[in-house]
Amino acid sequence: MVTGFSEQFDRHGAWRREMGARLKDLAAWLKQHHLLDDGADEGLQRLTEQLRTDKVMVAFVAEFSRGKSELINAVFFAGYGRRIMPASAGRTTMCPTELAHDAELPPCLRLLPIETRLQPQALMEWRLAPEKWTRVDLDVNDPEQLAGAMEKVSEVLHVEQDQARALGFWHDDRPEDNPPVNAQGLVEVPRWRHALINMAHPLLRQGLVVLDTPGLNAIGAEPELTVNLIPQAQAVVFILAADTGVTKSDLGIWREHVATMQDSSSSRFVVLNKIDALWDELSTPAQIEAQIARQCADTAQTLALQDDQVLALSAQKGLLAKVRGDAALLADSRLPRFEQLLGQQVLGARHVMLQDAIGAGVARAQAEAERTLGMRRRELSDQMLELQGLRGKNQQVIRQMRLRIEQEKAEFDRSAASVLAVRSVHMKLLRETFQLLGNASIKRELVSLNTALREPGLKLGIRKSYAQGFDNLRGVIRQVQTLEGEIHAMLTAAFRQLNTDYGFALQATEPPTMERFTADLDAVERSHLRYLGLGHMVQLARAEFSEKLVRALLARVRSIFETALGEIELWNKATTSQLDTQLRERRRAYSRRIEAIERIQDAAGGLDQRLRDLEQEQAALQTTAQRLRELGHDMRRASVASTTPPELTEVVPA
Template sequence: MRNADPDDPARPASDVFLPALPEKLICGEGADAIVKAGSEGSLASTSFNEQFDQHGAWRREFALRLKLLSEWLKDHDLLDSAVEERLRRLEGQMRTDKVMVAFVAEFSRGKSELINAIFFAGYKRRIMPASAGRTTMCPTELGYDPEVPPCLRLLPIETRLQPQPLMEWRMVPEKWTRVDLDVNDPAQLAQAFEKVSEIRRVTVDEAKALGFWHEDSPEDNPIQGNDGLVEVPKWRHALINIAHPLLKQGLVILDTPGLNAIGAEPELTVNLIPQAHAVVFILAADTGVTKSDLAIWREHLIAEDNAADSRLVVLNKIDTMWDALSTPAQVQAQIDRQRATTAEILGLKEHQVIPVSGQKGLVAKVSSNAELLMASRLPVLEQALAHGVMGQRQKILRAAVGSNISELRTEATRVLGIRRRDLAEQMVELKGLRGKNTSVIKHMRARIEQEQGEFDASGAKIHAVRSVHLRLLREVFTLLGTQTMKAEMADLTNALRQPGIKLGVRKAYASTFDRLREGLRKAEKTSAEIQTMLTGTFRQLNAEYGFSLQAPREPDLARYERDLDLVERSHNQYLGVSNALKLAQPEFADRLVRALATRLRVIYESALGEVELWNKSAAAQLDAQLRERRRNFGRRLEAIERIQQAASGLDDRIAEIESQENALDLLDAKLGELTSHLTNTPMAAAKPAAAPAIAKTA
């Protein structure tokens, strides 16, 4: 036999060199299920794809149940503005939740081939360019937006010369070069995707302006040709929008270029990669951790302990170690040594370093060769992605679901409790009228009207409380507002432009983040004052007017301070000695600050959204109970009128109240049923076919 042509994944399986390897070498440790699947003569299941499908099915089913719950609450007048907002946000989160997996590697590590093997083998050919040498020259995002036709959008590299951050360029589609895609034509897709590897030849001055040439670090500069020109990427960023099954479910794949290109785009380094739910760092199995690999890892990928499990390291191209002159045990020992050494250098647990052959995995899937797929170990990586990425994402969503549904149920139950108490009061009143004469009934009417007048007079007190509440709330909005953040970013930009600041750049950043944290703490302190005021006011209103108000849970602004800590660490990681010289260039420092502003905007908008929902929950709860109390006065007066007009009216009204009490019991039971469906739906077992059954429960 002879080695398979790496550029021809469709070559028959019989033409692929594959030594007779023992089961341990084929699969590695912890892959018994994969071994079993292979021994049964079928390809091992692509567990990441399957688990992602289940995750998508669970999200769709959950969003549908939320919609049905919202309609049911609205039909029974239990949907106040705060509950409606909570439901809307939760449903939106479920429908649009994205899971980003970033693939990061230096050039020629087989990254694009690995992406082909995991996600695009169904096309029976390469889709992402994966020839020898540099292929991915610009960061490439693959995702799905139903509002956009299938296309490849390319942002010209010249946009780096302008001040707008990458996030703003996304909002200007006319500045991107668009190539329409035919998703039913794999050859056309592959040809279109080749554009991400296009280059331009520019002068050294142009390369310097674009961030690809640094006089002080010549070893990182691109090679200069005989004509004095150097190669730089033609495109700054690429967005691929196709209806791939996994992308439709919410997966986003980020394919990044090598160290030089990563370092030239701060927004990629400090925003996109840190926010990815999983990072797959790819090394070559034959070379292990090189100097440039280690630079990428230390400057861009080291994670906090709580995020370490989201980092997977792939020792790719293990097929280069398949040697007919070595025994299978010797090959296995060589792979084990490289794995252990890599884990030690990168400070990871050994199970986080996964040896694979992306190229042989692709060949195996295209040619339906189960034995070769086992030898490639690709299923082991897919399982690690499934359990690591999806497990973490499901944990986060499950926590959001649990807390939101619990609060929603509490709010709706409180409204039902008010109605039940009002009916009980009416029942006591009406039963007390049995056998009474007309004058007693008139007296009862006068007493209800007096209570109604006193209640209406309470409006002034409630209005005064709201005025103080809104004044304090405006202070919180100012502290978390856009203007405050813009002012901080302007101060940081000015500090970085000062002569000689580069040696103190970390200090400038530290001062900025200290002020940002102090602002958050002030907002948190003011929120605590509002919460104390609400608790006291609600307690007083409950005592004086029989309400059952309860101050909503205070927004957790401390977690946004933790988010600031993570952002600061990602920037400090980037502000190492290797980038100190780049920071001497004002345009590079400006790009870094703009990238920071983009990330901070997301944090502050999330914090503001939580404060707004908290405020809305308090106001909506009060409005709902005021509305219920007014209705109660109206029902009590109506009952008195009916009793005055007909002798039989009293018994009829008592029977109506008993019927309404029974209806409330049924509503309470139905509320419990609908909300328990939301909290008890198993994520991993959700099936798309389950959706029609939901309608019956509504």
């Protein structure tokens, strides 16, 4: 069964919504039974939020005119019955264009003027300055208007050569890549630097983000695209065209922007587009088939891939077939096979990632709840034993019992001081961790790289500065890990002592692992390395280029460190609220015991009544524990069962 990308994405979206709703139900149930402490509550909330807002970015990267925009139209927008993204011969998409959905904004196209390149701010910073963007409202119910507005991404300006150079489009050392010059000697450059399209298209609404890029010349001019945006995409689709074969500039893009992502976690697809160019009416279908296979094999060889890693298709015929509802043409376009692989690979991986997160989050909340239930159960049976011992005893004994409980409680109240001491050590260590991951620390560790990049002129020793800077950052992560270890060891010892002294059931939560962040740093370093070869020395010598690189780097590292910080905060919260819960439960148990004794002192039949109550409470706890196990089990089953990704056996990632 071949399933299109849209259907797979819809299914994935439905699964995410279902899991989100189940998580909410679980949290509500736990809260209702006073089994959800603040830490677990926040953990579940973050998980629900993650499920709701999870983004999947598919980036299309290729030389101009290979059919990126046409393929985007065919896969995502055929439902509009026409081309939405402009696709035409020659350079069409002049600026990187992101299609996404933001419910806070009306449907619109926002364009960042190209002149902003002359200023030092990174793209990420411009995103936070909406007033700097030109906004065009979109009418999503009117495909004509929609397509008309999208034409803006093709707009160009004609500027003096110096201006083109300053904007990063004119390179004296690589004249063959320079843009066209008109009769007046003016250079054609894009009018916009970046375009953001916001529309409530069904796939975009469910978190799909599509990134369309312009060809080589333009991608290179925006370092942030290569160091931040493309490396963060879940899938990168690289496109070649059957009518041009693999050209030198195709290879340039492949080597610089796609081949290097080999060991990153995103999926990579290589498409040989425009196979309809080979549909020669004088050839038999078998001959055409053989010719396509041969071209795939040649392409694969040039890119050092396996033959079956190159997916041949015709975006244009695929779009046409979908618009006309022509099943035979659609099959010939081979578009469905690509869509199926794209969906399986990208959503399959996303699904597994989210499933793991749900599994871990639910297990944590469940473990917390079970610990609390266990405590309640133990306290109930202690109390029953205590009361049973009072059967037939006189008032004197009962009074003594009350005194003993009050003494115990006073002693327990003194535990507050020990708990406070643990907390203050914990906080001190945490503060150190937070400082390590803060902005000042990042700046400090990257100071020499920063200076080296900002130094005027050729930067020959820059690779060394990068290696040094990233070693420093990895060192910070290692320090954080060491601190986490110390915190964990400290808590384990302190909890053991508190458990012995006051009969708590505290257990230190495992700290979050930091490996992922080291891997993220490695990926950022790799994405920068491509700018450090000899071929880029001239570009790198330009102050505004290296300034952009520095800013893009800082922004990315900051976001990695912030994520790490967020996980540590959550871990900290889990620990603190565990302590809070146990202290609260214990306090409650003492007041219940004292209250029970008081009642027995007051009324003759009080003891038997109280014992019966306790038995009932015990039975209720039993039921709650049973229900908790069932809920956890249901949750795990639902996360796996409802949309297990389709068979992955056939998938051939490039």
